[in-house]
Amino acid sequence: MFCIRACSGLVGCRTATRVRSLHSLPGITVAQIDEEVAKLLQLKAQLGGDDGKHQFVLKTAKGTRDYNPKQMAIREKVFNTIIGCFKRHGAETIDTPVFELKETLTGKYGEDSKLIYDLKDQGGELLSLRYDLTVPFARYLAMNKITNIKRYHIAKVYRRDNPAMTRGRYREFYQCDFDIAGQYDAMIPDAECLKIVHEILSELDLGDFRIKVNDRRILDGMFAVCGVPDDKFRTICSTVDKLDKLPWEEVKKEMVNEKGLSEEAADQIGEYVSMQGGMDLAERLLQDQKMSQSKQACAGLSDIKLLFSYLQLFQVTDKVVFDLSLARGLDYYTGIIYEAVLTQAGVAPVTTDAQNGAPSEESVSVGSVAGGGRYDGLVGMFDPKGRKVPCVGVSIGIERVFSIMEQKAEASAEKVRTTEVQVMVASAQKNLLEEKLKLITELWNAGIKAEVMYKKNPKLLSQLQHCEESGIPLVAILGEQELKDGVVKLRVVATREEVQLIHNTHTVSLITVSTKV
Amino acid sequence: MQIDEEVAKLLQLKAQLGGDDGKHQFVLKTAKGTRDYNPKQMAIREKVFNTIIGCFKRHGAETIDTPVFELKETLTGKYGEDSKLIYDLKDQGGELLSLRYDLTVPFARYLAMNKITNIKRYHIAKVYRRDNPAMTRGRYREFYQCDFDIAGQYDAMIPDAECLKIVHEILSELDLGDFRIKVNDRRILDGMFAVCGVPDDKFRTICSTVDKLDKLPWEEVKKEMVNEKGLSEEAADQIGEYVSMQGGMDLAERLLQDQKMSQSKQACAGLSDIKLLFSYLQLFQVTDKASAEKVRTTEVQVMVASAQKNLLEEKLKLITELWNAGIKAEVMYKKNPKLLSQLQHCEESGIPLVAILGEQELKDGVVKLRVVATREEVQLIHNTHTVSLLAHGRMT
Numbered sequence: 001m002f003c004i005r006a007c008s009g010l011v012g013c014r015t016a017t018r019v020r021s022l023h024s025l026p027g028i029t030v031a032q033i034d035e036e037v038a039k040l041l042q043l044k045a046q047l048g049g050d051d052g053k054h055q056f057v058l059k060t061a062k063g064t065r066d067y068n069p070k071q072m073a074i075r076e077k078v079f080n081t082i083i084g085c086f087k088r089h090g091a092e093t094i095d096t097p098v099f100e101l102k103e104t105l106t107g108k109y110g111e112d113s114k115l116i117y118d119l120k121d122q123g124g125e126l127l128s129l130r131y132d133l134t135v136p137f138a139r140y141l142a143m144n145k146i147t148n149i150k151r152y153h154i155a156k157v158y159r160r161d162n163p164a165m166t167r168g169r170y171r172e173f174y175q176c177d178f179d180i181a182g183q184y185d186a187m188i189p190d191a192e193c194l195k196i197v198h199e200i201l202s203e204l205d206l207g208d209f210r211i212k213v214n215d216r217r218i219l220d221g222m223f224a225v226c227g228v229p230d231d232k233f234r235t236i237c238s239t240v241d242k243l244d245k246l247p248w249e250e251v252k253k254e255m256v257n258e259k260g261l262s263e264e265a266a267d268q269i270g271e272y273v274s275m276q277g278g279m280d281l282a283e284r285l286l287q288d289q290k291m292s293q294s295k296q297a298c299a300g301l302s303d304i305k306l307l308f309s310y311l312q313l314f315q316v317t318d319k320v321v322f323d324l325s326l327a328r329g330l331d332y333y334t335g336i337i338y339e340a341v342l343t344q345a346g347v348a349p350v351t352t353d354a355q356n357g358a359p360s361e362e363s364v365s366v367g368s369v370a371g372g373g374r375y376d377g378l379v380g381m382f383d384p385k386g387r388k389v390p391c392v393g394v395s396i397g398i399e400r401v402f403s404i405m406e407q408k409a410e411a412s413a414e415k416v417r418t419t420e421v422q423v424m425v426a427s428a429q430k431n432l433l434e435e436k437l438k439l440i441t442e443l444w445n446a447g448i449k450a451e452v453m454y455k456k457n458p459k460l461l462s463q464l465q466h467c468e469e470s471g472i473p474l475v476a477i478l479g480e481q482e483l484k485d486g487v488v489k490l491r492v493v494a495t496r497e498e499v500q501l502i503h504n505t506h507t508v509s510l511i512t513v514s515t516k517v
Numbered sequence: 518m519q520i521d522e523e524v525a526k527l528l529q530l531k532a533q534l535g536g537d538d539g540k541h542q543f544v545l546k547t548a549k550g551t552r553d554y555n556p557k558q559m560a561i562r563e564k565v566f567n568t569i570i571g572c573f574k575r576h577g578a579e580t581i582d583t584p585v586f587e588l589k590e591t592l593t594g595k596y597g598e599d600s601k602l603i604y605d606l607k608d609q610g611g612e613l614l615s616l617r618y619d620l621t622v623p624f625a626r627y628l629a630m631n632k633i634t635n636i637k638r639y640h641i642a643k644v645y646r647r648d649n650p651a652m653t654r655g656r657y658r659e660f661y662q663c664d665f666d667i668a669g670q671y672d673a674m675i676p677d678a679e680c681l682k683i684v685h686e687i688l689s690e691l692d693l694g695d696f697r698i699k700v701n702d703r704r705i706l707d708g709m710f711a712v713c714g715v716p717d718d719k720f721r722t723i724c725s726t727v728d729k730l731d732k733l734p735w736e737e738v739k740k741e742m743v744n745e746k747g748l749s750e751e752a753a754d755q756i757g758e759y760v761s762m763q764g765g766m767d768l769a770e771r772l773l774q775d776q777k778m779s780q781s782k783q784a785c786a787g788l789s790d791i792k793l794l795f796s797y798l799q800l801f802q803v804t805d806k807a808s809a810e811k812v813r814t815t816e817v818q819v820m821v822a823s824a825q826k827n828l829l830e831e832k833l834k835l836i837t838e839l840w841n842a843g844i845k846a847e848v849m850y851k852k853n854p855k856l857l858s859q860l861q862h863c864e865e866s867g868i869p870l871v872a873i874l875g876e877q878e879l880k881d882g883v884v885k886l887r888v889v890a891t892r893e894e895v896q897l898i899h900n901t902h903t904v905s906l907l908a909h910g911r912m913t
Contacts, residue, residue, distance in 0.1 A: 012873060046810075052739045057588050057590050057591050057626075058626065058629055058630040059588060059591075060584055060587070060630075061584055061586055061587060061588055061612055061614050065579060065584070066582065066583050066584070066627055066630075067581055067582040067583075068581060068631070069579035069580060069638070070583060071582060072579070072580045072582060073535055073579075075582075092556035092559070092560075093556060093559045094553060094556060094559060095553065095554040095559060095562075096547070096553050096554075097547055097548055097551035097552070097553070097659050098585055098616075098643065098645075098659060099546070099548055099551070099659075100548060101546060101547075101548055104546075108679070117606060117609070118606070118607040118609065119604060119605070119606055119607060119608060119609075120604075120607045120608070121603040121607070122604070122605065122647065124549060124647070125548055125549055126642075126655035127548050129585075129606075138555055139545065142545055142548075143545040143546070143553075144553075144555070152558070156585065158585075160609065160611070172584050172585060184664065222677075224869070252617075252807055265674060382545065384545075397860075419574070419577045419578040419579050420574045420579065422579040433675075434800055436798060437800035437801060438800050441800060441801050441802050444575055444576070444682070444686065445802075447575065448574045448575070449574055449576075449577065450575070450576075450577070451576070451577035454669075454671030454672055454675040454676050454679075455671065455672050455675075456675075466570075470577075474770050491760075499895060499897070500895075502895075
């Protein structure tokens with residue numbers, strides 16, 4: 001008793017203060033009130049302990065959201081397209097647990113490690129929610145001593161970001177990864193990854209896109225010949241990475257003022273990073289007096305040439321650009337890197353606040369929908385003998401794709417169906433439930449997707465209305481006269497055209513054809 | 518294996534001591550009670566999901582998804598003693614979170630949050646329980662749940678019957694062997710306890726004991742009721758008589774006539790509903806497992822045939838319309854085939870329907886659609902109707 005009184009007193013105090021301050025706010029919205037109420041209830045629940053009664057906090061966790069049926073329907077279509085492409089290229093799939101041992105993830109993400117969700121120490125192993133699908137993949141390869149695999153993995157990952165929900169950034173979001181692991185002849189698997197990105201983006205019909213390509217060795221070589229000290233490579237790289245969002249002047253300023261680079265070095269870098277092209281650019285740079293001094297850069301440039309020759313055969317050079325300003329954040333890339341961007345504006349841009357100096361994971365710039373590269377050293381970090389398994393892969397920014405598709409669906413007149421029902425089984429008079437249930441059973445037995453109203457005597461109009469709302473194309477109408485005659489009326493909802501079918505096994509075959517099962 | 522485990526533990530400890538070491542951390546383990554799915558397992562999983570989801574979709578269900586973690590208090594107080602099995606997230610300065618324990622509480626939250634009163638939804642996703650995993654017995658801490666629920670106010674027992682129909686379809690299609698679906702009712706149980714003399718406040722605990730009958734013999738269950746739960750031996754015996762009963766609609770009927778049971782209004786309500794349920798289950802053809810011989814989803818085709826000569830051009834036009842509409846159709850590679858041969862081909866190939874073009878029909882602008890097996894016919898006006906009626910319902 002004492003405890004409860006004290007608790008509610010406490011809540012009451014804070015409630016009073018809160019409510020007063022809310023009242024004093026002009027133009028308070030219902031949404032804000034809801035949020036405050038939710039917070040107070042949460043506090044109350046914490047104070048009240050395992051109350052057990054009707055505690056229903058009507059909120060999802062910050063940075064997470066439910067998917068409603070419309071969104072799920074869109075999501076299913078997108079996954080089918082993407083998975084279809086992966087399968088077409090002969091990939092298998094795996095799945096890993098949502099949490100890993102904390103130390104599996106430790107030391108893999110640099111500064112981003114602070115964004116990892118940890119599980120509470122409840123007396124067992126220390127666990128963390130997976131941050132991406134690449135580290136679990138490396139662990140899987142090492143654990144199972146796999147040296148060759150072509151795999152895709154579509155699953156949610158978790159980051160304690162500061163979500164900017166209006167900008168589509170969540171703490172729980174899907175990643176869609178495709179990776180080829182194994183020692184192969186140079187650039188063939190790398191080229192196939194790009195071919196896959198090209199296929200997927202084309203099939204998803206998101207508008208025009210470009211795939212920017214660069215190479216970690218070219219970047220490092222470029223920094224070297226421009227006079228960047230070795231120990232500043234990574235931090236200068238992060239700064240260059242900002243070129244997709246900031247103009248050169250600001251990027252240069254950061255290099256010189258914040259990172260301590262000489263202005264001369266910055267200018268030299270400036271010349272290079274403005275270069276874009278195809279195989280021709282790689283050729284030119286191999287002849288470039290300065291660049292050619294770096295063995296590393298030359299190796300990268302030769303591989304870019306080789307890559308483009310394969311891309312030509314794959315017929316995807318139209319959208320691929322060798323872009324020296326591309327500098328993806330992740331530490332673990334060792335060779336080619338790439339990023340796909342949509343060239344059309346018109347959708348809410350998803351931006352990232354790349355922390356200063358931090359190799360921010362998968363910097364998603366305006367319009368970016370996919371990214372990846374070659375990472376030859378990661379699996380070796382997991383293998384007890386340090387055995388290397390070279391890998392190249394790509395991650396599709398699927399949440400971005402969902403967003404775009406949702407907006408398209410919104411904008412178009414076409415309705416997104418959330419069910420796939422083909423036939424509504426309806427009745428024109430009362431007391432026909434039994435007959436309807438018999439008919440629907442025949443339809444289900446034949447694999448036809450069908451529904452019936454959970455009502456003994458529904459009105460025909462309500463049943464027809466349900467068809468229109470759900471987008472059900474056909475309705476099989478039972479009526480007393482028809483039953484006597486042994487027929488079923490099959491009507492096309494949209495046009496009202498009708499066919500009378502003799503009700504026997506026919507009905508099912510004919511309806512099956514109509515629905516093209 | 519034990520050495521591996523010990524090494525792993527020591528390395529884990531070392532990692533904790535060493536902080537953000539960053540270099541070669543050889544932890545080659547998944548968390549206790551969890552496992553990877555390799556490609557073979559994924560292939561099997563995909564097939565199973567396709568079967569199950571196909572069934573859900575056939576019954577008109579939509580799907581939703583919810584986050585893997587909920588606010589801790591959403592889950593608080595919902596699982597009784599099992600609450601200690603919930604995985605909590607570390608307090609990292611924000612909201613207190615827990616991994617979902619099932620899909621039902623998130624579903625209820627979703628309904629309330631979106632003020633939804635009617636929905637038929639399925640949800641397939643992983644849930645998390647800090648069980649003591651007995652991996653040899655297939656118990657994991659991370660595992661899939663596959664839920665189907667119908668929410669809303671409807672006429673009695675129809676949605677309930679559909680749920681059972683769905684279970685029946687799924688288990689049949691998955692081809693797992695013979696199965697039984699046991700059905701009872703909370704009101705019948707409570708009514709039974711009441712008329713057997715169980716005190717009201719012992720209903721739930723006696724219920725848990727009865728629940729053990731699927732694993733323990735009656736004698737042990739009775740012992741628990743009498744010795745541990747303080748039930749009179751007489752009451753236990755009376756319960757014993759009832760819980761041995763199994764049957765169909767006939768049992769429900771009998772119990773409604775039972776002198777003792779019929780005294781409980783609650784039990785009678787439950788029994789009437791069981792009768793109603795069974796009447797629907799009969800219509801759904803699932804009361805007798807043997808009678809649920811199901812025709813699989815088949816590749817249906819239409820044979821495009823002609824009754825006279827010189828109709829190849831018309832047949833080819835019609836078949837093109839059918840193909841354009843995605844219908845699987847065939848025509849004989851012969852300019853003037855005999856009708857009989859075309860019909861014979863249908864029978865041999867198992868083609869169920871034949872669209873017959875004839876001179877008179879062409880003049881009248883109709884197409885005869887015949888069911889091969891029975892010869893019954895429908896005349897369709899040949900225009901966009903034919904195709905739209907034949908093609909409508911496809912998912913584009």
